[in-house]
Amino acid sequence: MGAALTRMTTYRRPVPFAWWLRNRGYALFVVRELTSVFVGGYALVLLLLLRSLADGPDSYAAFLATLRAPAALIFHAVALAAAVYHSITWFRLAPMAVALRVGGRRVPGGLIVAANYAAWGALSVALAWLVLRG
């Protein structure tokens, strides 16, 4: 009897590379996970914009010109779709992550989702006002 026979091995069912293409639910799950690439990617673009501001007016103007390139516009269009999908799925999951109780009663999930959407809308309007006014 060799050592190979006494060694403990656990069987691991092989997971096919494209398991998530098997059905719609799995595919949407992976899409939701991949929205994080655009959330992080956009944060990087925002940081580059801030760096151009730090480098002076010429650098800032050049960066705005870069943002006019088709590739930049396509990136932002896809990033916007991903970000909105992230917001919707994130707020929908919120009542499952947090059980809010008021006066010993659990606040209905629908109310938490509605409050989240209201906060999202209010903050979006506030940001647009702050940046675009005057």
Place this chain on the structure above:
Amino acid sequence: MAKPTDPFWWLLFAAGGTVAALATPALIVLTGFAAPAIGATGAFAYDRVLVLVTDPVTRVLLFGLISLSFFHWAHRFRYTLEEGLALKQAWVPVAIACYGAAIAGTVWAAAVLLRV
């Protein structure tokens, strides 16, 4: 496979997810579409944007948004690679690469926001 450090990364992931859910879509419309369309005049004139961004509160908020967005990406992308693409064998290198990138991005964001 839960590790003792997981709650720490999960908290950064959740904070980033919440901040991004609230602010990122509006910011993409503003900096990705409105800014290039309007150009460096009016609302997006250099001096005006500089005043807006150099406000101490704005600096802190931008730093928080950018850094937490990086950590949100790092945590979610790590699990997508490991579970989704069956990269379980590469558990440690994937985690180090993802969180390391987020930490580097955070340091860079701090440097830029202190300089602007």
